[in-house]
Amino acid sequence: MHIENLVHMLNQIEAFFAAEEDRDVAIEGIRNHVARFWEKRMRDRILAHLAAGGEGIGPLARAALEHLAQPKVA
């Protein structure tokens, strides 16, 4: 799992949900998407990256990952 790829994918997801003006709805959208479609290895890796500063991760995606700490699908 190249972290650059995961960050890139995450930011692409962010770009879609960012069209939503309600920030909370956008964050929830990103969080759900990652929870529903990303395998555990990918989530673990991106969360580890976040814990290490999360370089490159967009602001909404960052907030979404913080909600993902407990990765149970909504």
Next chain:
Amino acid sequence: MQSRHDHDFGTPASPSTESVTLTIDGMTVTVPAGTSIMRAAAGAGVMVPKLCATDSVDPFGSCRLCLVEIEGRRGFPASCTTPCEGGLQVRTQSSKLAELRKGVMELYISDHPLDCLTCATNGNCELQDMAGTVGLREVRYGYEGLNHLGSQKDESNPYFTYDPSKCIVCSRCVRACEEVQGTFALTIDGRGFESRVAAGANENFLDSECVSCGACVQACPTATLAEKSIIQMGQPDHSVVTTCAYCGVGCSFHAEMQGDRVVRMVPWKDGKANHGHSCVKGRFAWGYATHPDRITKPMIRERITDPWQEVSWDEALQYAARRFKAIQEQHGRESIGGITSSRCTNEETYLVQKLVRAVFNNNNVDTCARVCHSPTGYGLKYTLGESAGTQDFDSVLESDVIMVIGANPTDGHPVFASLMKKRLRQGARLIVVDPRQTDIVRSAHVEAQHHLKLRPGTNVAIVNALAHVIVTEGLVDEAFVAERCEPASFDKWRAFVARENNSPEALEAITGVPADEVRQAARLFATGGNAAIYYGLGVTEHAQGSTTVIGIANLAMATGNIGRRGVGVNPLRGQNNVQGSCDMGSFPHELPGYRHVSDDTARALFGKEWGVTLQEEPGLRIPNMFEAALDGSFKGLYVEGEDIVQSDPNTQHVIAAMESLECLVVQDIFLNETAMYAHVFLPGSSFLEKDGTFTNAERRISRVRKVMPPLAGKADWEVTQALAQAMGYDMNYQHPSEIMDEIARLTPTFHGVSYDKLERLGSVQWPCNDEAPEGTPTMHIDEFVRGKGYFGLTEYVPTDEKVTRKFPLLLTTGRILSQYNVGAQTRRTANNAWHSEDRIEIHPHDAEERGIADGDWVGITSRAGQTVLRATVSQRMQPGVVYTTFHFPESGANVITTDNSDWATNCPEYKVTAVQLTRVSQPSEWQANYKRFASQQIGLLKAAEARAKV
């Protein structure tokens, strides 16, 4: 000639709902108004002699064999062109009629070679039959007059011959080419005695416009147009109805057989997807099934540099099971996975995902839909609530406006394209959104009103611009939206698309499409009557593939074009069973029937039936598998009927992932590119060798029927079952029908499906359950599957794959009519006569700038790699855009495509790669390496075969 197993009513059925009653030979007959007397008689069991009529084309009334008498009317009207009227009293037999018919037959036969005994259609020739029916015993004119017996045969088409000496100039072929196929390749050349059928202007069939669909051959009542396979082998002794294994149209065919040998495939008239039509692939390109390259023995090897060793089934399966188990013990449960195939049956796909979920006990299962229509699944579920197209194919006959986005139906979905062209000839209007001038934009009697020739990668911008016009010009179907859609989502969407930055004028610089053209197209779409959208991989295979699908669904909902016939959102699915493989739970996050693995109820249901506890975590998708393999956490893969090395993007990356696996098990009919990296090869079976079902693009489930035993002894479902057993799981189906029964038990949309029902109805469209026992041709009629329709916001985000000075051109990829995807099947047929290499298409302007002439070798370099192809200089391209197909492995088309993918599904961005082209004199380094590696692997295979022989 047509199949002897199809009944010919002489003229097409009348669509009228009113009926008329008349008498025919004293029998009272009631038929829909507008039915011909010939057809009414045939329905009552009276076969009026005929030659120029057949029920696939409109009557022409030229042969005068079908004459009848009508009480109170003078003369002898032709029954094929005379419609029934209430109260008519018709006689089909009288001594006068008999005499007239004999006279007609005498004329035909006097100019016909009398070599019936050695003629290819002996036993299935309408001319012969008619001579018998009218009781022809002598030909008064003799055979010495002017005739055509010396005419030259045209044998240029690889699959059929044209022998003018046998032609009776009935023009059935000409009409079939026009009305059924819509190609208009044939004409009747000359007048009177001189008249003959001609393909184009003094061309042979192969060089003409003919696309070898076979419609004319089927329509021909004589041996004039005849399949070469029939000429070679003779007439079939029995026939079995089955389903084509190529594209997502899912045509039904009679497999006409001599014992267990196929003699020909003829489209089945009662097939609901194709109504008796076909394309060159399904009709003729089936020879691969018995090609000498077929591998029929299981093989194993320790390392991929070792020679293959032929072993028994048992040994191969035990070996695979042992290695998979060892990997899981050492690297954990999640270290192995499987890939299901859209070429295989529903039952086989279901078993592979069951193997992964119940036996590997993880969710690492994915399918080739990942690389084609996964965004369709996502986008349609997001907006409408179901991951499937909304209509049946016939719905297009009620469309007034047809919008084709990113699809090339005449090449990719030819039989559906013929239906669409028929509707267009009847006056429906066409909008095409495509970077290229595909054939549907302008062909015989078809011309798009608007061709929005956008830059690759700007679909979302175009869809937003169309939506902007609809919203700001007051073209929304407010009543539909108010009743059927979520108001909050609609309000947000309306405000979003109405923004100035989504106007056609603002987006013109991005899309390259004149704003006025977009405005006109939007108005036509919203106000032109029933409007239907058909789309393909040109929509999905982008970084914003899912967004475009959402945008398309928004357009349909906003204009009220969903939930009835003639409208809808229609993904044209690539492979025969791509819909089915998705339905069957091939995705790592979904159980069969699209239920998320985190859904406790669904998981418990499957877990109980399978006797295991299932995992709730989504598994790896194909590209994630590659990444995990390169990471060292994914070590074993079971691939059924898919060639990821050739078909997935960034080949070098895929190969590196394959090389890192400890155990790759490939199940296929040929040693495909992926198998060259395998440790275990399990021989697969073609569609002719097994029972099962395929589900086409209109959700239609059709039977696949076994016509010959599997060459390697096992059908694919039996192999998967045996692998599960070898791994210690008790899987014991006796027949695929039992697998379907299990699917039906566990999947609400399939509750009503069974082999018995398929036998009875021919085919059925899911959802098929208590609410819709005979299936569902049109979805979302009264409400959407998700309840209210959801409008998603579709912000245009430019792809990262941008043109630069170094890579100034955009490459887009696609497929053509005669070849199919990775070409493993079609390359092993005579279809190579039409396309024997992949070429790079380039606009004359770009070619000239680079000193490239037609036929030159051209190096294509992208950020991912380099390959070399020959150039075709073509006006079909727009400047700045180049195009290639990907049917030949040595082309290395995917060496240049990149890892970029759809944000939601990881579907690769095949349709946009920034490249540079230069003239070169030799193949690329990758190609040279490929050639070496491939020949080494073939060597290892041959060595195994040779050793097995001694």
